[in-house]
Amino acid sequence: MKTKVILSLVILSGICSCSPEDESNAKGIPAEDLRIDEMSNTSEWLAYGRTHSEQRFSPLTDINASNVSELSPDWYMDLPNDVALVSTPLVIDRTLYFTGTMNVVRAVDATNGSLIWDYDPKVGDALQKKRRPFGWTHSRGLSYYEGKIFTATWDGRLLALDAQSGAKVWEVETVSDTSGFNITGVPKAFKGKVLIGNGGADAGPAPRGYVTAYDADTGAESWRFWIVPGNPADGFENAAMEMAAKTWSGEWWKQGGGGNAWHGITYDPALDQLYIGTGNGYPWNRYVRSPPDGSDNLFLCSIVALDPDTGDYLWHYQTTPGEMWDYNSTMDIVLADLDVNGETVKALMQAPKNGFFYVINRENGELISAEPYAETSWASHVDMATGKPAETPGADGKNGPVYLTPGTWGAHTWHAMSYNPQTGLVYLPTLHHAELFTNRVDDLAAYSGGLGAGVSHIDLQPREYPASLQAWDPITQEAQWSIPQETFWNAGTLTTGGHLVFQGRTDGIFAAYHADRGDLLWEWDAGLGISAPPITYKIDGKQYLALLVGFGGGWARGGWEAHQLGWTYQRHMRRLVVFSLEGAADVPDQPVPLVPKPLVMEDFQIDEALARIGENKYWSCFNCHGNDMFAGGMSPDLRASVMAQNKQAFTSVVRDGLLAS
Numbered sequence: 001m002k003t004k005v006i007l008s009l010v011i012l013s014g015i016c017s018c019s020p021e022d023e024s025n026a027k028g029i030p031a032e033d034l035r036i037d038e039m040s041n042t043s044e045w046l047a048y049g050r051t052h053s054e055q056r057f058s059p060l061t062d063i064n065a066s067n068v069s070e071l072s073p074d075w076y077m078d079l080p081n082d083v084a085l086v087s088t089p090l091v092i093d094r095t096l097y098f099t100g101t102m103n104v105v106r107a108v109d110a111t112n113g114s115l116i117w118d119y120d121p122k123v124g125d126a127l128q129k130k131r132r133p134f135g136w137t138h139s140r141g142l143s144y145y146e147g148k149i150f151t152a153t154w155d156g157r158l159l160a161l162d163a164q165s166g167a168k169v170w171e172v173e174t175v176s177d178t179s180g181f182n183i184t185g186v187p188k189a190f191k192g193k194v195l196i197g198n199g200g201a202d203a204g205p206a207p208r209g210y211v212t213a214y215d216a217d218t219g220a221e222s223w224r225f226w227i228v229p230g231n232p233a234d235g236f237e238n239a240a241m242e243m244a245a246k247t248w249s250g251e252w253w254k255q256g257g258g259g260n261a262w263h264g265i266t267y268d269p270a271l272d273q274l275y276i277g278t279g280n281g282y283p284w285n286r287y288v289r290s291p292p293d294g295s296d297n298l299f300l301c302s303i304v305a306l307d308p309d310t311g312d313y314l315w316h317y318q319t320t321p322g323e324m325w326d327y328n329s330t331m332d333i334v335l336a337d338l339d340v341n342g343e344t345v346k347a348l349m350q351a352p353k354n355g356f357f358y359v360i361n362r363e364n365g366e367l368i369s370a371e372p373y374a375e376t377s378w379a380s381h382v383d384m385a386t387g388k389p390a391e392t393p394g395a396d397g398k399n400g401p402v403y404l405t406p407g408t409w410g411a412h413t414w415h416a417m418s419y420n421p422q423t424g425l426v427y428l429p430t431l432h433h434a435e436l437f438t439n440r441v442d443d444l445a446a447y448s449g450g451l452g453a454g455v456s457h458i459d460l461q462p463r464e465y466p467a468s469l470q471a472w473d474p475i476t477q478e479a480q481w482s483i484p485q486e487t488f489w490n491a492g493t494l495t496t497g498g499h500l501v502f503q504g505r506t507d508g509i510f511a512a513y514h515a516d517r518g519d520l521l522w523e524w525d526a527g528l529g530i531s532a533p534p535i536t537y538k539i540d541g542k543q544y545l546a547l548l549v550g551f552g553g554g555w556a557r558g559g560w561e562a563h564q565l566g567w568t569y570q571r572h573m574r575r576l577v578v579f580s581l582e583g584a585a586d587v588p589d590q591p592v593p594l595v596p597k598p599l600v601m602e603d604f605q606i607d608e609a610l611a612r613i614g615e616n617k618y619w620s621c622f623n624c625h626g627n628d629m630f631a632g633g634m635s636p637d638l639r640a641s642v643m644a645q646n647k648q649a650f651t652s653v654v655r656d657g658l659l660a661s
Helices: 002-015 020-026 031-036 123-130 239-245 608-620 647-654
Strands: 072-078 090-092 095-099 105-109 115-119 143-145 148-152 157-162 168-173 188-190 193-196 210-215 221-226 265-268 273-277 302-306 313-318 334-340 343-350 356-361 367-372 379-382 389-391 402-404 418-420 425-431 435-439 453-456 467-473 478-485 493-496 500-504 509-514 520-525 535-539 542-549 575-580
Touching (some): 095 575, 143 188, 188 265, 334 418
Antiparallel strands (some): 090 095, 095 105, 105 115, 148 157, 188 193, 356 367, 418 425, 500 509, 535 542, 542 575
């Protein structure tokens, strides 16, 4: 009988001798996408999450649980002109590419760090020319396709650079000069195209969010998908927008809508589908967007599947209907084939800000499971029959301020989670915090920058620690292990075939944990907060681990106690550090942390009227200089700045752009 089975298999293999690559090619999937999606290619890191699946898993085992204690810096690169570093490097053909402050792109030898080329898109000059406000100076990464590196700039441009020379191949404007949009996200290259979204839904009136696909060779626009509908009187771009408009009410288009897809874009070559995660609405308050009762407002805070060739709508799943707490669904969308009740399901996983971990059938958008991975006072559970969260009475704040978990920072934000197919676990940077949420519709323009809602600090927090690293089982929807962490806003994770999980923290520690048990196996003190996730690759028989060191991102502005970490502007050296088991590089020590001390002018008289005007104007400044001017190191602390005490010098910077570059 055994012989007959083997013979039958041989005959069948002869009849259907197509390999997975042949099957993909039959679907029209280009060879470059197959290269990007090849799990066994360990000499390169070709996409944001290593492969199209965004798993951030490497099968490399040279560095493993038994020898990771020997890991040391192999080489490093000082970056004295950089500030916030949050991006994922790429490795292609022995070259490591990364983006630094103000979207400067660098290419270095991946084995020793020698500079090959750099490209400065002159973001400061572009913002001055467009008369648009400055904001984030960081980017979360780059994309690669057929010999080109793609980068997007804060001011809204998308550029293609020649990977070998760094020469600009093409450049397009993806947002209008008059919009409040910006880009900090990673372009997504796939199937001969490159897709980019934008941010800015909190700076209103926020125009309608959208994503745009461009031809990877020429930069010509291929298609655009609008995330929220416009004025019905103008007609709808497609049936999806007509459908979405039925979930809005009032005159929402006068406020804009928002929904921006500023992160979280994944392509699946196997199904030939594109998935985008969408953001919050503008204003936050759903009763302003859709009076009198609020409504679901598609496609806010959703995962939307699109046809990659045309941008046509395929399906969607909305994680937070009636959203009003800034619970974005723009977090990483991770693909995996999971064993669900004995059946292999093509699934996608996401841990959005709302605190529920979602497992969804990526073929059709059907919900498989959703359970809380952190505290969720706003909703008790997700109804499996409807797919909607069961919102807690009073969570909308209509009856007065309400205790809210997670707070508006979310239980998980853009810091990347990773999935290890060998352990079956997701390694999830988790936040535990609460805020006092206030609903205000009476004075929209004056309240919280026009959001119609606001939050304030509350002493009662859900746990004794503000964050944790969790190993989450997507099948059982339970944590297999969890490590309390004493600092907030810790970085994304990497997991490997060596039974390892790597993560950097805001206190400057880069650590390795046992993937199965969570044991701390190794740590290295960078002397500066870490916000970027690590990558790994193998060249000439040596496995390397690469990490950008430089505190950055929204929380790093400095409010919410981040300024107390002491990562003072231009005091600590930002670096690219690469590790190996044979590493012997002597990385210079960093200065000790320093919290700036405000300068006091005893004879200064405050003009209350001017101060109120200045308070409103400061909304254009706080992204860098911090809430209430408590800076976290991405920009000078204005309370301690001699420059701020000299009117002429201050004017030359703020109005004339002396330091724009």
